[in-house]
Amino acid sequence: MKTHLTTFVIALVLFSCNPKEKQLTEMTSPNKKVVVDFNLNNDGQPFYMVKFNNKTIVDTSYLGFEFKDIPAFNKNFVIKNTSTSTFNETWQMPWGEQLDVVNNYNELKIELEESSDLKRQLNIIFKIYDDGIGFRYEFPEQENLKGDIFITEEHTEFNLTEDYKTFWIPGDWDIYEHLYNTTNLSEIDALQFANHKNLAQTYIPENAVNTPVTMVGKDGIHLSFHEAALIDYSGMTLKVDTNNLNLKSNLVGSENTDYKVKKTMPFHTPWRTIQITHNAPDLIESKLIVNLNEPNKLGDVSWFKPMKYTGVWWEMHLGKSSWDYGMTQDMSTWTDGGKSHGKHGATTENVKNFIDFSAKNNIGGVLVEGWNTGWEHWIGFEDREGVFDFVTPYPDYDIDEVVRYGKEKGVDIIMHHETSAATETYEKQQDSAYALMQKYGMHVVKSGYVGKILPKGEYHHGQYMVNHYNNAAIKAAKYKVAVNAHEPIKATGLRRTYPNIISREGLRGQEFNAWASDGGNPPEHLPIVAFTRMLSGPIDYTPGIFNIKFDEYKKDNQVNTTIAQQLALYVVIYSPVQMAADLVEHYEANPEPLQFIKDVGVDWEKTVVLNGEVGNYVTIARRERETGNWFIGGITDENSRSIDIAFDFLEDNQNYEAIVYKDGEMAHWNDNPLDIDIETIKLNKESKLSVKLAEGGGFAISLMKKQ
Ligand code: NOJ
Ligand code: CA
DSSP, X not given: OHHHHHOOOEEEEEEEEOTTSOOOOEEEOTTSOEEEEEEEOTTOOEEEEEEETTEEEEEEEEEXXXXXXXXXXXXXXXXXXEEEEEEEEEEEOSSSSOSEEEEEEEEEEEEEEESSTTOOEEEEEEEXXXXXXXEEEEEOOBTTBOSEEEEEEEEEEEEESSOOEEEEOBOOSSOOOOOXXXXXXXXXXXXXXXXXXXXXXXXXXXXXXXXXXXEEOTTSOEEEEEEEOOOSSOOEEEEEETTTTEEEEEEOOOTTOSSSEEEESSEEOOEEEEXXXXXXXXXXXXXXXXXXXXXXXXXXOTTSOOEEEEEEOHHHHHTSSBSSSSSOOOTTTSOOOOSOOSOBSOOHHHHHHHHHHHHHTTOOEEEEOSOBTTGGXXXXXXXXXXXXXXXXXXXXXXXXXXXXXHHHHTOEEEEEEEOTTBHHHHHHHHHHHHHHHHHXXXXXXXXXXXXXXXXXXXXXXXXXXXXHHHHHHHHHHHTTOEEEESSOOOOOSTTTTOTTEEEEOOSOOTHHHHHOTTOSSOTTHHHHHTTTHHHHSOOOOOOOOOSOXXXXXXXXXOOSSOHHHHHHXXXXXXXXXXXOOSOHHHHHTOHHHHHHHHHOOSSEEEEEEEEEETTTEEEEEEEETTTOOEEEEEEEOSSOEEEEEEOTTSOTTOEEEEEEEEEOTTOBTTTBTTOEEEEEEEEOTTOEEEEEEOTTOEEEEEEEEEO
């Protein structure tokens, strides 16, 4: 495989000592700017500290565990051994924001042993990168700790030294679909700011936030806290102690157990991560999260092709059509069932219309939601287990014909599995569901987990569901199926290990703009998302709404954007499957801006974040694999601003024909969202350009190589 040939690895144990010698408990990043110090206090309690450029970022922060039935891991430790090593490799993403990824870190391994009779052992591994750190706990094989271990809480602290400006969502155990809040760390109040409505009854523990949570310091230091390689463990939220500027792990639990995580010895935890950079753009360029994951275990996944897609989707969210065949069901009411209406969206004819449009516009796929029976009873019904079987189409949807027609036109059908969070039903049906996809040569499924988890008592982000999501993807891979989960567990870089985990939701997506009663996603939403949620992995945001006010469908809703900003999102928000979400007729009414969606790439050789400030604006340039063409996108919040671009990242001696799509003079997200200026110019490495972004606006540029 290509990846292996180009991988260059140096792993070298530099230092190892026996318990009698002085232990090395400090380690720096390759560029020496990030420093981790480990130590024990007088009670033998482990703690660590982190410095960046000689400044203490994380002060004395304790580490430990509590278990069911057995004594905690929190004190009486001695350091038995420490060792360090250094590692440097360059690996390749089969698809991604860039082709080559440098994975270069120094490792510090601390082996602890209890001084008490039990002499139980715990190892802590730190990987120290130039762009931050990751650490995890290893429970090695040992005499006095065997069999199943029940973790009631992990106590990992991040004791901060400054009252950072913090961009956060509440630590909801069921859903990440919250608006971001911007407050000082000392002002976080997760319950007061929780703003999720409907979809699920959620549980938010007192003053916890979900990760990634991003912070900006007075001197420009940027931090983001998250986790990597979340496997067979529950998701970590962070409890905020606003008085002491301290974050503490708070694992997601279950109502069915008196513990939060069950493991069998020996095992290790996910990585706890802190990305540390000098500025906002470097956070997006950081590859720490994927680097902390294991290499590709699936081998060749070239059966999955990154693509743009359209779909029978937005029309249901607008209320133009329905998922179900027989009864009204509108997203804003959910339980509004009743008389037959004839508004079913997933008809053979409608899907063919999307196929025709996609084929004409260089779009590789069509998502079809509401194609299978069950939507009449899928939510709001107490006993909804088993409503979907994922193989039985509604009578007006001829799946054979649709797939055949798509193949003729070079367009793939994207499968949809809304599980309504009835996971056991889904697990029973996965083989037949994925086998059906394989039969039709479908390689992408969008899955969904709306509502409370069945079995009752489980949460979307607990260990039970982490295993469900991961196992679903691993099983799907056997059928050459790639997964784009909605209402997912957060991304933690597992796409490196299982590159059929292509994208996911896990944020307030575009859909909220169609029906949210709180005014939809405000203009600052995506300039925050780019530096928070997007650090964890690809986002199925579903951009490209051209009919921004859609008054003919919903008078009280709109997208808070300009049309130029919708184009910018194809570059700014990364996903290897990128939806052109609007209705065919809305695109056909706007052929000039549509040209950008037609041209824009979805798979990148290189990504350069040109500028940005968390919550304010961001500009990203990406070079398409294969063609070498560049695409640039920039977005702003509710403030208008000018962005200066120097094109020095372009290739030497190469001219480009560029089309610039920017907000018109009168553009404004609310007053005039459709005002757009489109201009064709020539650009090269020496060029400079200043672009004005309207309030809630943006710009997009395609740069096609020209001799
Ligand atoms: C919520 C998903 O986010 C959305 O994209 C989908 O259309 C509905 N669930 C129905 O599955
Ligand atoms: Ca959703």
